[in-house]
Amino acid sequence: MPTFDYSNPVKFHFGLGRHKQVGDIAHPYGKKALLVASDSSKPTGQLQAVQQSLTEAGVAFVVYDRFMQNPLSTLVAEGAQVAADEGCDLVIGLGGGSAMDMAKGIAFSAVNEGSIWDYVFGRKVGTRALPIILIPTTAGTGSEANRTAVFTNPETNDKKGLVNPLIYPKAAIIDPELMLTLPKRVIAGPGADVLFHALESFISKNATPFSEMLSLRAIELIAQNLPLVYDDVTNVAAWENVTLASSLAGMAIDCAGTTLPHALQHPMGGLLDVVHAEGIAAIYKPFMEYTWPAAPEKFAAIAKAMGVDTRDMSQEQAAESSVAAVHQFLTGINMVPTLTQLGVREEHFDWLINNVLTTMKFVLSNNPRVPDGEKIREIYQGCL
Amino acid sequence: MPTFDYSNPVKFHFGLGRHKQVGDIAHPYGKKALLVASDSSKPTGQLQAVQQSLTEAGVAFVVYDRFMQNPLSTLVAEGAQVAADEGCDLVIGLGGGSAMDMAKGIAFSAVNEGSIWDYVFGRKVGTRALPIILIPTTAGTGSEANRTAVFTNPETNDKKGLVNPLIYPKAAIIDPELMLTLPKRVIAGPGADVLFHALESFISKNATPFSEMLSLRAIELIAQNLPLVYDDVTNVAAWENVTLASSLAGMAIDCAGTTLPHALQHPMGGLLDVVHAEGIAAIYKPFMEYTWPAAPEKFAAIAKAMGVDTRDMSQEQAAESSVAAVHQFLTGINMVPTLTQLGVREEHFDWLINNVLTTMKFVLSNNPRVPDGEKIREIYQGCL
CATH class of the missing domain: 1.20.1090.10 (Dehydroquinate synthase-like - alpha domain)
Structure with a gap:
């Protein structure tokens, strides 16, 4: 057996109906969240439930919903700007892998200068990230459980992951209830x-x-x-x-x-x-x-x-x-x-x-x- | 399936010879360690190897080796006093379950006022603990992997665990080499x-x-x-x-x-x-x-x-x-x-x-x- 290390700092919250606890779970981490939400979270009522829980817990939020099936680094930069402009101190991702990876990228880019590709390719080292809470609505990429987020560069067509301990979610809410209407x-x-x-x-x-x-x-x-x-x-x-x-x-x-x-x-x-x-x-x-x-x-x-x-x-x-x-x-x-x-x-x-x-x-x-x-x-x- | 939470923040370092890396592993967490060492770590050369690694990494230390097979809360209090008197900002436990639980108790008691039993029985809530690094020399109690430490009260004969997220070790070094001479x-x-x-x-x-x-x-x-x-x-x-x-x-x-x-x-x-x-x-x-x-x-x-x-x-x-x-x-x-x-x-x-x-x-x-x-x-x- 070779030597190896193991650690995973994510706090996992598993179980039916847990997404309605997001407000209490988020509360220790910030006052105002950028809420990165997939399109599918709207007609299903999931976004509304999350918004209600945040409001009840006294956590303010701004919704950001601009992304594609393969998250573009340009939209990560745009989202990071929104987070900065709005004074968000927390990022919540609600959706499939794209929404979660977008949330991770925004939380990172909001507080680290320059192109995210410099960090993806190791040319620069990040210092911190906004706290991240992820709520998968598909099962899934497993992005809620790790420090990877994959982006596509629309200029070069590169698709590659940022792998950085700074983007471990603080908490992940894994709620089977969110899956019950998937096509x-x-x-x-x-x-x-x-x-x-x-x-x-x-x-x-x-x-x-x-x-x-x-x-x-x-x-x-x-x-x-x-x-x-x-x-x-x-x-x-x-x-x-x-x-x-x-x-x-x-x-x-x-x-x-x-x-x-x-x-x-x-x-x-x-x-x-x-x-x-x-x-x-x-x-x-x-x-x-x-x-x-x-x-x-x-x-x-x-x-x-x-x-x-x-x-x-x-x-x-x-x-x-x-x-x-x-x-x-x-x-x-x-x-x-x-x-x-x-x-x-x-x-x-x-x-x-x-x-x-x-x-x-x-x-x-x-x-x-x-x-x-x-x-x-x-x-x-x-x-x- | 009922709802459940899972998290474990310990950084695990598994593998042969890893105890010699304790200096580098401890360095981010403190400048001076209280080194809680079992008697058996002395003739085996384990204590010496740990001391050498700490010295090479520039981490000062004081050895504390007063404990018994079932760690007494009175000796936890004594160790906490030594840590405070010596200005230790880190506790390292080297030994079996007793040494590790003692290290956890000292790291907790050094910065929380009063009797540890108030915290064991939930009458008081702790605020923080010194960072803890554990190196098991038996396999074992698994204390290196969790937030429990069991103590004995010599006055009442109660034997009970302090269960508190503050005493999760920051790092655990699990080294099979330390087991190769066990009776x-x-x-x-x-x-x-x-x-x-x-x-x-x-x-x-x-x-x-x-x-x-x-x-x-x-x-x-x-x-x-x-x-x-x-x-x-x-x-x-x-x-x-x-x-x-x-x-x-x-x-x-x-x-x-x-x-x-x-x-x-x-x-x-x-x-x-x-x-x-x-x-x-x-x-x-x-x-x-x-x-x-x-x-x-x-x-x-x-x-x-x-x-x-x-x-x-x-x-x-x-x-x-x-x-x-x-x-x-x-x-x-x-x-x-x-x-x-x-x-x-x-x-x-x-x-x-x-x-x-x-x-x-x-x-x-x-x-x-x-x-x-x-x-x-x-x-x-x-x-x-």
Whole structure:
């Protein structure tokens, strides 16, 4: 066992109806919040409930709702300006991964000078951030559980994460009630992402005995429960497990990072605005086929956690069976797109591969088996 | 699933040789440390290595080494006075559970007026504590991972824990190297305590989905690895797993507490200075026999985590099999004492039972099945 560190300062509040406690939870951290809210939080009444709770607790707020599916760094800068102009001393994010990452970026940019990309690429070091409280309305990116926020640069099309302990949320409110009206596509995509985070953090070269525990438990919970909520969005008990899995996986990637699929997807998100989970799902099968022989013990454990009865299998058989198990899971939630369906064409490959090998080099190197440019082209090609 | 919260702010540093990094780890937190060191840290060279690391990092220190197997609140007060007189702004604990709990108590008492018992019993609320860094030399109490410190009042014989977020360590250094010379009795006792913490937190009425994950993983690791280090104290790989299990179990009791065995042991420790793990071990079998029918699904999971092949068993059979599995585990490390061997006699029962039902009432109520005074007497009686 190599040496490793573990810490996670987030205060987690899990459970049905907890979003209505946001006022009391936020109160110790600030007097006036920039409330970064997704569009979907409006018709569902979620935004209104959060506003009411803040008002009751005496926390003032300004709503900021300008962002896209892949959060743009330009809008982070704009939001930070609003926070400064309005005198906000706290940022609350209510929504999916985009809203939460936007909230993290704004909380950071509001008190650190210059372009956020200087901090993303390590050219500058931040000093502090406004306190952050996150309330996911999808399950999810797990952003509520860690110190990462991913942004897209509209000038360069780079899509990359700020990874900084300053943007750990002070508190995360994980409330299954917020999931009970999600459309199937927003169950499937974020839900698949939970599996991707859990699986990739588990096989990552940076995995630790602690993160492996988090990852495996997330795999078990998501494999058992995502199909249930996909079939019946009102299944509260299953949502409790899915939302917990999302946060566990978010904690796990905080320790161990992600691997090849995220490295190959980010450039697609940056260049073509491909939906995160769909881009990853499109390349998952060839990724697993390529990778399992380099870590058969890990993939055997994944198969078991996915519910495969591996008792009478050799380690290699069990490892290989994980590929079909994951494919079956993704098929069951209608998450097996082709790259062609997502708008990726052969003419994009050169740019994508170059971006993988530069911007996403570190994430790629976490994979137990690291492909060169030719192999990456082959993987993209096979997924068209 | 009920609502639940989870947080743990400790920065964990796991791995071989990490205790030599204490200087760099302590440096951000203070200029002068009260170094609370167990006797065993001296002949092993551990104290010297810690002192050298602190000196190299420019952290001054004063050694405090006055404590007993069950830390006395009078010595906590004395240590706090030394810390104040010497101008210490940091407390480092190096040793087993006693040294760590002593360090926590001193860090708290140094900056909160009056008797620590006022805070233990909730009559006063503390405002802050000196920063704490803990380095366990046994595995163990898990005290490095949580906000509890247990003290004995030499006037009343009460033995009870201060549970306060102010005494979470800032950092914990969990170094298997410190375990490589432990005598068998100090492998068995603290090692058994890891199982007790993991098992009791798992069945506790306050268990959460998060703490259950920690507890079960700790059970798996300790069941597999404690017998290995008991047989061969130099088995580094097994120690890595045992020390990790100790911290996981320490995190789990921070969420869920302990149950009946701890409630029945604390009075024995307070009145008769019975060694913590031995007192618990003496009553474990009747505790499990009494309790499993109230939570068969939990005890079935325990059996599986202990390594029992439960595939062809009913839930009840699996649950009942956990009793023999734990008994076998304790027998293998020579931890099946009788109460008579520990100095407990029938004449002590009235005082013990009264103390259980008053001082330890809350811990007792965590048990899935809560005994009355007559039943407690029966349990004690059966363990003589």
